[in-house]
Amino acid sequence: MDFQSCVNIKKEWDIVGARQLGRDIAKKVGFGNVDQARIATAISELARNIYLYAGSGKVCFDAIDELNEKGLRIVAIDEGPGIQDVSQVMEDGFSTSGGLGAGLPGVKRLMDEFDVISRQGEGTEIKVVKWLR
C-alpha cells in the first residue's frame, strides 16, 4: 500500500510528531475540532502502543478523497512481538503494563473503522478510518 506520509516511532517524542502531523492532515481533510481531538488521541494511543510494546514502528496517514466519501486512514505498523490474544486486548481494562487498559477499545470507539492484524513474533498492523460526515 502506498502512503502519503509516515512518521517513524522510536522515541517517546515521536508520538508528539505523529500526533501533530495527523492533526494537520485531519484539518486539511476538513474535520472539525472534536474529530481532530479524537483523531489526535487515537494516533497518540496507537503510537504509544508501538513505543511501549514493539519499541519501534511507524504510523502512516492516508487522506481518503473519493467521489462520495472523504476521510482519513491511519495505519500503525510495527514488527514487535505481536498481540497474544486480540480479543483480550479489546476488552476494557485489560493492560499488561499497568495502564488503564482503555487504549485499543478506546481507539475503536474514537474511530469509525478498526482492524487489527497481528502475528506472534512478526508484528502488528492496526488500520483505522475516520469518515468525514
Add this chain to the structure above:
Amino acid sequence: MEANLKEIVLNNSNEIVKMWLEEIERNRKHDYTSTISDELFESTNREFVNVIFSSLEKEGLTNDIEGFAERLINLGWPLSYLTDGMQAFRRVTINYILSQSNKVDTTYFSTVLSKVDEWVDPIINQLVNEYSGSWENIVSLQKVALQELSAPLIPVMENITVMPLIGTIDTERAKLIMENLLDGVIKHHAEVVLIDITGVPVVDTMVAHHIIQAAEAVRLVGSTCILVGIRPEIAQTIVNLGIDLSKFPTKSSLKKGFESALELTNRKIVGIENTNKDIEELVDSLDRE
C-alpha cells in the same frame, strides 16, 4: 612529491583563491546566502579562504578555524555555506594541480586526490563538530528550560494551590508533576489543589492515567484535587476512551474550580459594598467645612 603539491598550491594561492571565489559566487545565485549583503559575503569569503590557507600552511588545525566557525554560528550562517565552500575548494584545487602538470597518470592522479582530501577533510570535520556541538548545547539548554517550565505550583490563596499544565505530557514530565504536586501540597498546606489542563492538547489514556494517579496521591496526603479546564472536545474523547474520572471533582474552567475550592474550604467571594458612597460622603463633609 607530496611537499611539491603543497608548494604548487601555496605558490599559486592567488590563482586558486580567484577560482574558488568565482565558484562560490556562482553557487550563490540559487541558494540561502542571497539575503546576505554582498560586502559581508565577500569579506567572509576572504576570511574563509585565509583560514583554509593558514591551516594548509601550518599543516594542521588552527585556532583560526575555531574562531571563524564560532563567529559564523553566532551570526547564524548555515553549515552548508562552510561545507559547500570546502567542497568547492577541493574541486578547484584538484583541477588546478592537474592542469599544472604535463603528464597525468593514474598514480599521480590518486596521489593528488588523497593529498587534497588530507587537507580538506580535517577542516570539514572540525567545522561540522563546532556546529553540531553548538546545536547540542542549545538543545540541552532548551531541555533544561522546558523542564523548569514543566510543572509549576502556584499558591493562590491560603490552602488553595493551582497547577497549570501546558503542552504535551510525557513520562518524564508526568513524574515531575507528581513530585511537584505532592511537595507543594505539603509545603503550602494546601487543602485543595486545582490541576488545570486547558493547555494540554491531547488527553489520551496515558495522560489520564497519570492525572488519576496524581489525584489519588493527593487524596492520600489528605487534600482534594479538582481537575479543571476540560474543553468540550477533550470531554468527548475522554468519554469515548471510556476513562473513569468520577473519583474526583472536575470543572470546565479554572474559575468554576476556584469557586468550588473556596466552598470546600468554607469561604466565598463577597463583593465590597459601594465605596463611591463613602467617598461622596467624605467630599460632602469636606465641603461643609
